[in-house]
Amino acid sequence: MSKSSVKDILSLDPKGQEVELSAWVRTFRSNRFIALSDGSTINTIQAVVDFENHDEALLRKINTGAAITVKGKLIESQGKGQTAEIQVSDVLINGESDPEKYPLQPKKHSMEFLREKAHLRFRTNTFGAIFRVRHALSFAIHNYFNEKGFFNIHSPIITGSDAEGAGEMFRVTTLDLNNVPKTEDGKVDFSEDFFESETNLTVSGQLEAELAALALRKVYTFGPTFRAENSNTSRHLAEFWMIEPEVAFANLTDNMDLVEDFLQYLVDYALKNCKDDLEFLAQREAEEEKSLPQNERRPMGLIERLEFVQSNKFQRITYTEAIDILRNSKPYKKKKFKFPVEWGTDLQSEHERFLVEKHFEKPVIITDYPASFKAFYMRLNDDNKTVAAMDVLFPGVGEITGGSQREERLDVLLRRCKEMGIEEEHVWWYIETRKFGTCEHAGFGLGFERLVMFVTGMTNIRDVIPFPRTPGHCEF
Amino acid sequence: MSKSSVKDILSLDPKGQEVELSAWVRTFRSNRFIALSDGSTINTIQAVVDFENHDEALLRKINTGAAITVKGKLIESQGKGQTAEIQVSDVLINGESDPEKYPLQPKKHSMEFLREKAHLRFRTNTFGAIFRVRHALSFAIHNYFNEKGFFNIHSPIITGSDAEGAGEMFRVTTLDLNNVPKTEDGKVDFSEDFFESETNLTVSGQLEAELAALALRKVYTFGPTFRAENSNTSRHLAEFWMIEPEVAFANLTDNMDLVEDFLQYLVDYALKNCKDDLEFLAQREAEEEKSLPQNERRPMGLIERLEFVQSNKFQRITYTEAIDILRNSKPYKKKKFKFPVEWGTDLQSEHERFLVEKHFEKPVIITDYPASFKAFYMRLNDDNKTVAAMDVLFPGVGEITGGSQREERLDVLLRRCKEMGIEEEHVWWYIETRKFGTCEHAGFGLGFERLVMFVTGMTNIRDVIPFPRTPGHCEF
Numbered sequence: 001m002s003k004s005s006v007k008d009i010l011s012l013d014p015k016g017q018e019v020e021l022s023a024w025v026r027t028f029r030s031n032r033f034i035a036l037s038d039g040s041t042i043n044t045i046q047a048v049v050d051f052e053n054h055d056e057a058l059l060r061k062i063n064t065g066a067a068i069t070v071k072g073k074l075i076e077s078q079g080k081g082q083t084a085e086i087q088v089s090d091v092l093i094n095g096e097s098d099p100e101k102y103p104l105q106p107k108k109h110s111m112e113f114l115r116e117k118a119h120l121r122f123r124t125n126t127f128g129a130i131f132r133v134r135h136a137l138s139f140a141i142h143n144y145f146n147e148k149g150f151f152n153i154h155s156p157i158i159t160g161s162d163a164e165g166a167g168e169m170f171r172v173t174t175l176d177l178n179n180v181p182k183t184e185d186g187k188v189d190f191s192e193d194f195f196e197s198e199t200n201l202t203v204s205g206q207l208e209a210e211l212a213a214l215a216l217r218k219v220y221t222f223g224p225t226f227r228a229e230n231s232n233t234s235r236h237l238a239e240f241w242m243i244e245p246e247v248a249f250a251n252l253t254d255n256m257d258l259v260e261d262f263l264q265y266l267v268d269y270a271l272k273n274c275k276d277d278l279e280f281l282a283q284r285e286a287e288e289e290k291s292l293p294q295n296e297r298r299p300m301g302l303i304e305r306l307e308f309v310q311s312n313k314f315q316r317i318t319y320t321e322a323i324d325i326l327r328n329s330k331p332y333k334k335k336k337f338k339f340p341v342e343w344g345t346d347l348q349s350e351h352e353r354f355l356v357e358k359h360f361e362k363p364v365i366i367t368d369y370p371a372s373f374k375a376f377y378m379r380l381n382d383d384n385k386t387v388a389a390m391d392v393l394f395p396g397v398g399e400i401t402g403g404s405q406r407e408e409r410l411d412v413l414l415r416r417c418k419e420m421g422i423e424e425e426h427v428w429w430y431i432e433t434r435k436f437g438t439c440e441h442a443g444f445g446l447g448f449e450r451l452v453m454f455v456t457g458m459t460n461i462r463d464v465i466p467f468p469r470t471p472g473h474c475e476f
Numbered sequence: 477m478s479k480s481s482v483k484d485i486l487s488l489d490p491k492g493q494e495v496e497l498s499a500w501v502r503t504f505r506s507n508r509f510i511a512l513s514d515g516s517t518i519n520t521i522q523a524v525v526d527f528e529n530h531d532e533a534l535l536r537k538i539n540t541g542a543a544i545t546v547k548g549k550l551i552e553s554q555g556k557g558q559t560a561e562i563q564v565s566d567v568l569i570n571g572e573s574d575p576e577k578y579p580l581q582p583k584k585h586s587m588e589f590l591r592e593k594a595h596l597r598f599r600t601n602t603f604g605a606i607f608r609v610r611h612a613l614s615f616a617i618h619n620y621f622n623e624k625g626f627f628n629i630h631s632p633i634i635t636g637s638d639a640e641g642a643g644e645m646f647r648v649t650t651l652d653l654n655n656v657p658k659t660e661d662g663k664v665d666f667s668e669d670f671f672e673s674e675t676n677l678t679v680s681g682q683l684e685a686e687l688a689a690l691a692l693r694k695v696y697t698f699g700p701t702f703r704a705e706n707s708n709t710s711r712h713l714a715e716f717w718m719i720e721p722e723v724a725f726a727n728l729t730d731n732m733d734l735v736e737d738f739l740q741y742l743v744d745y746a747l748k749n750c751k752d753d754l755e756f757l758a759q760r761e762a763e764e765e766k767s768l769p770q771n772e773r774r775p776m777g778l779i780e781r782l783e784f785v786q787s788n789k790f791q792r793i794t795y796t797e798a799i800d801i802l803r804n805s806k807p808y809k810k811k812k813f814k815f816p817v818e819w820g821t822d823l824q825s826e827h828e829r830f831l832v833e834k835h836f837e838k839p840v841i842i843t844d845y846p847a848s849f850k851a852f853y854m855r856l857n858d859d860n861k862t863v864a865a866m867d868v869l870f871p872g873v874g875e876i877t878g879g880s881q882r883e884e885r886l887d888v889l890l891r892r893c894k895e896m897g898i899e900e901e902h903v904w905w906y907i908e909t910r911k912f913g914t915c916e917h918a919g920f921g922l923g924f925e926r927l928v929m930f931v932t933g934m935t936n937i938r939d940v941i942p943f944p945r946t947p948g949h950c951e952f
Contacts, residue, residue, distance in 0.1 A: 003725055005625060005693055022725040024691075024913050038724070039692030040625060067725075067915035094725075095884070095914030102912050119905035120912070122691030131692065135627035142618045149481060149516060151611035156943040157633065157700045158646070158677075158715055160950045170634070170670065172646050172677065174704045177656050177664045188653045194646070194704055194714065195950035201634075201648065208943060208952060215500075215598030216515030216607065217481055224633045224699065228650045228670055238670065239634055248514070249479055249498040249543075249570075408571070429595035429952050436578050436596070437500050438571030439543035467632040467684060474636045474671035476684060476905050 005040035014074045014084035021045070021086065022069040022094060024123070027106050028062045034088075036070070039128050042276050046077065046085040058091060064106050065097030065123070111463055118467050118476055126284060129277035130464055133270060134452050140269035141222060141243055141448075144262060150218040150245060155205025157224065160197050161426060168228040169200035170238075201226035206244050206445060207377070207430050210406060213246035213441055214433045220245040222448075230471050234460040237449060239469040246443035252379075252388040252405045255442035256365050259392055259401060260314045263363075267310045270455050271303075278303060278455075285457045298396055299357055302457040305395050312362035317355075319347075319369045319386065325359060326351050344370050352391075352398035364393045376420040377430075378404040380412055390444070397454055403444020410434040481516035490550045490560035497521070497562065498545040498570065500599070503582050504538045509555075510564075512546070515604050518752050522553065522561040534567060540582055541573030541599070587939055594943050594952055602760060605753035606940055609746060610928050616745035617698060617719055617924075620738060626694040626721060631681025633700065636673050637902060644704040645676035646714075677702035682720050682921060683853070683906050686882060689722035689917055690909045696721040698924075706947050710936040713925060715945040722919035728855075728864040728881040731918035732841050735868055735877060736790045739839075743786045746931050747779075754779060754931075761933045774872055775833060778933040781871050788838035793831075795823075795845045795862065801835060802827050820846050828867075828874035840869040852896040853906075854880040856888055866920070873930055879920020886910040 006023055023038035023045075031051045035044040047070045051059060062068060072088040079085065099105070103117050104124060114121040121127045145152065158172050174194040175181065181189040190198050205221035212219045221244045228238060245262075247254065270278065282302035289297045300308060317325070326332055326341045331354060339348040347366070355364050368386040371378070378387035388405035407413045413434055417424060424431060452464040462468035467476045482499055499514035499521075507527045511520040523546045527535060538544060548564040555561065575581070579593050580600060590597040597603040621628065634648050650670040651657065657665040666674050681697035688695040697720045704714060721738075723730065746754065758778035765773045776784060793801070802808055802817045807830060815824040823842070831840050844862040847854070854863035864881035883889045889910055893900060900907060928940040938944040943952045 003730070007625065022915065023693075039627075040694070065913045067913040069725075094916070095910075095912070097912040119687045119908060120691070122688050128692065131629070131688070132627060135622075135629075138628045138630075139618055139622045142615055146611075146615045149483065151515075151608060152614045153607070153611075153942055154614075154700070154717055156715065156945060156950075156952070158702070158945050158950060159952075161952070168650070170648050170650060171653070172648060173653070174644070174646060175653065177647070177649070177651065177653070180653050180656060194706075194947060195945070196948040197950060199950050211595045211952070212598050212607070212942065215596070216604065217499075218516070224630070226634075230670075239632065241630055249545075254479070432595060434571075436571070436573040437541045437543040439498065440570070466629055466688065469632060469634050469671070471670060472672045474632075474634060474673060474675050476632070476635075476637070476687070 006036060006038045006043065006045050007040035009045055009074065009086075010041065010043060010084060012074060012084065014076050016073045016075055018071065019074045019086060020069065020071045021047070022067065025062055025064055025066045025068060025097070027064060031059060034062060034068075034070070036068075037128075039122065039132075042125060042129055042132070042280050046079060046082055047072070047088050048085055049088045049091060054091060058093065061093045061096050062091070063097050063099045063102070065102045065104060067094035067097075068092060069094060111460065115462055115468070122466075125280060127463075129280050130452070130456050130458060131466070132277050133274045133281075133456050134464060136270055136274050137266055137452060137455060138222075138448070140266050140273075143269075144265050145218075145220045145245065148218065150220045151212070151216050153205075153209055153212045153216075153219045153221050155202065155208040155221045155223060155244075157202055158195070158199050159202045160195065160199050161207065167203055169203060170226050170228045172199045172201060203227060204242065204244065204445065206246065206443065207427070209244050209246040209443065210377075210441065211429065211433060213248045213443070214437070214439070217248045218245070232471055234462070235450075237461055237465060237468055237470060240461075240465065241448035243446040243448060244443060246441065248441045249439055250405075250442045251440050252367060252390060252442060255403055255405060255444060256314075256316060256367070256390055259390070259403065259444050260363075260365070263392065263400070264310055266451065267306050267455065271306055271310060278306070281456050300395060305457075306455065308395055309363055314363040314365050314392070315360040316365045316367065318367050322347065322351075322355060322366050325355065329354060329359065344372065346373050347391075349398035352393040353395070356393045356395050356398075363395070366391050366393065374404070376416045376422050377406050377413070379407045380416065388442075392444075394454055397450065400450055400454060401444050401446040403442065405440065405442040408434060408438045408440055410438065482512060482514045482519065482521050483516035485521055485550065485562075486517065486519060486560060488550060488560065490552050492549045492551055494547065495550045495562060496545065496547045497523070498543065501538055501540055501542045501544060501573070503540060507535060510538060510544075510546070512544075513604075515598065515608075518601060518605050518608070518756050522555060522558055523548070523564050524561055525564045525567060530567060534569065537569045537572050538567070539573050539575045539578070541578045541580060543570035543573075544568060545570060587936065591938055591944070598942070601756060603939075605756050606928070606932050606934060607942065608753050609750045609757075609932050610940060612746055612750050613742055613928060613931060614698075614924070616742050616749075619745075620741050621694075621696045621721065624694065626696045627688070627692050629681075629685055629688045629692075629695045629697050631678065631684040631697045631699060631720075633678055634671070634675050635678045636671065636675050637683065643679055645679060646702050646704045648675045648677060679703060680718065680720065680921065682722065682919065683903070685720050685722040685919065686853075686917065687905065687909060689724045689919070690913070690915070693724045694721070708947055710938070711926075713937055713941060713944055713946060716937075716941065717924035719922040719924060720919060722917065724917045725915055726881075726918045727916050728843060728866060728918060731879055731881060731920060732790075732792060732843070732866055735866070735879065735920050736839075736841070739868065739876070740786055742927065743782050743931065747782055747786060754782070757932050757934075776871060781933075782931065784871055785839055790839040790841050790868070791836040792841045792843065794843050798823065798827075798831060798842050801831065805830060805835065820848060822849050823867075825874035828869040829871070832869045832871050832874075839871075842867050842869065850880070852892045852898050853882050853889070855883045856892065864918075868920075870930055873926065876926055876930060877920050877922040879918065881916065881918040884910060884914045884916055886914065
């Protein structure tokens, strides 16, 4: 635990002091210069061996991927772009890496290839950077909420509730599939199952978070959620992580204030704490973009997109205003939009990106969507046709998060349940909070991987989670 | 979001300034004194209404559990033990709470009753305190690891791997249980399932964490894990949260240093940041203990137990030494132990507690257990019969966490897999990390709810997680 990492050693002032470092060989040049890396930072440290003093058989084991321990003096580096290097006196091989067999050679591998090597891809520059940024964002989320007086609530993963209707669910069972017990009328006998009832993997912790917020004032969840949807796209996972804050005595304006402050904090945190990794990812993206035709390239670079979010006040408009703007826009008039723009239909990514990137040139929050395509728990506005919902739109990606003020009025909630086919007895506990001390409250849900994609610039969601679960894929 | 909480207002210097507070009524005495609470702290603030200036019909709605908003001047309190109170000028009822129907009246409810009201129990003093402490510990965990350069890794929840053998697993499926597809030879056809293979809920993220540690040096997981065991005890849940740090280039001694520093940090953090809640819980426990016969009472109070862990250096002994001590102990000689003490059998809680509470009078780390009852991935010692495992023992509870140095030697790992019936093809990715740049590494697993139980003094694990999942129970 007290052993030095590459990051520790790079932070030292090189004065010829003795250091010891265990790490992995990234490259070994001229039988002399070992670039050592250990994932603590994207940077490597150079260890210089004097091959005359070392056994040739040992030097032959210094291959990409090998784990070694070096001892020596930390001195100012002779090389360019490096501040310190280790003048090696001793080398120990911890674990070899046969260059004929090691899959990760120092060359460019395709993202598809690396997905099949998800157990090793953490070792590459790109994935090291992604997972360090993912960590930083995860910590920033906890840090933000803790500082603001929110309590982290672990909402249940296995649930009997399927009320949210957010999508297809995975069943959880201990029944023997070879011999499913049946009731007398031939149905599956769930009384024989572990929980003596039908259970699924949660699609959202929001309803449970509301229960907690209506007691602890400000809470948030940060946990895995699941969708059993057969969506083989670059933006869908069957298992992903969600952040769901919920605040009592808060309305839609409070919710917008919170989401704006929160997202700007996260982006700012990443810019400040992940400088090296983001610069690497930005450069990587810029290289990738070069191979694309001009019209497919992103209008802004990675750092530029992050600063766009960090520094611009978010524009707030209603859905109705957004429809007006879109119908009066050039691309609409020139029939450039693929999807229709009509009051009562949901906005598509092309519309959202037009509003952010062309019209307002800042992040946009759209509020007050038609009730027809929003969930039963969103608070009905006085017009009786829109709800106090909000979506936050970012450049490049469109919707990054969505939320709403929740329906706190018992009679309206019961009516909405009925209209949307939600059975009261399934959500009696949710409804009961509206009977005792109900109050205005609001919250939102942020898909963590969508955020990590935005911050790292990765375009496939499978590349921002360690072991992606998608239809047909549950390896590792 | 910027609205004041009870905690905010209690932190102000009362100078007659105007304040506004929305919160829930805890009690209303003498038609004059409202104790307001909102879960931001265990403390209430007193709001004093001048009943002559208020409508009687309105005052009748100020009942326990009602949500109200008060405006008024913040003045120094006349009452004892309170620093500030609100001299109310305006009262607004947000949500009523019918005293005939509201289940949480200001009296003592049994823990069993409150478990059935898990959607409301957050509102009680006890559960408010527990879930604030739970949050504080959760944050402290992230904060500790972040400061020490660990990266948070989200290990997968749905997994095809069942290699750890840690217990019975829940199946995850989208197959139609009414009509399970079968192959030609009559077996369940998992190629029709969502992932086109058998999948379960994870029992541990350790194996995946190892993959990440062998690239990023220091990582930790903090996520839900599952056991489909029919254990209806006060210490078992079907769904619980685990923390699993994993460190490359670390041996068992490094692991012990880490676990000791980590656990002391967490306890210290709770003592410093949850003072009011812990004092409340300590007092609650002391009251409960009074009703127990002398020999069932705990030898130390809650705060005393926490300080015991915070201030004592952990004693480190081997399993073999522990067996010796136990066999030479008074309770052994007087046949007071229920379970046998013999080299080769696991220690029981009674033995662990004897070592901690009577023999050493400090937390104890036992190392080098017989390989026979430990997992395949624990590093075999040179004696060929023990492994480099460790268990940490705390007062009152016995084992609080366990871990090991991992087997990094390919040949030994393969032999151990064979001995323990682990099929290589199920863990090919795990084994492969031993082929390329293998190195010493170590880690441990901490059941989060066990930690929360220790810190809050709660004796039933169902009371330290918001919505407990146990055999036959998956409500909310």
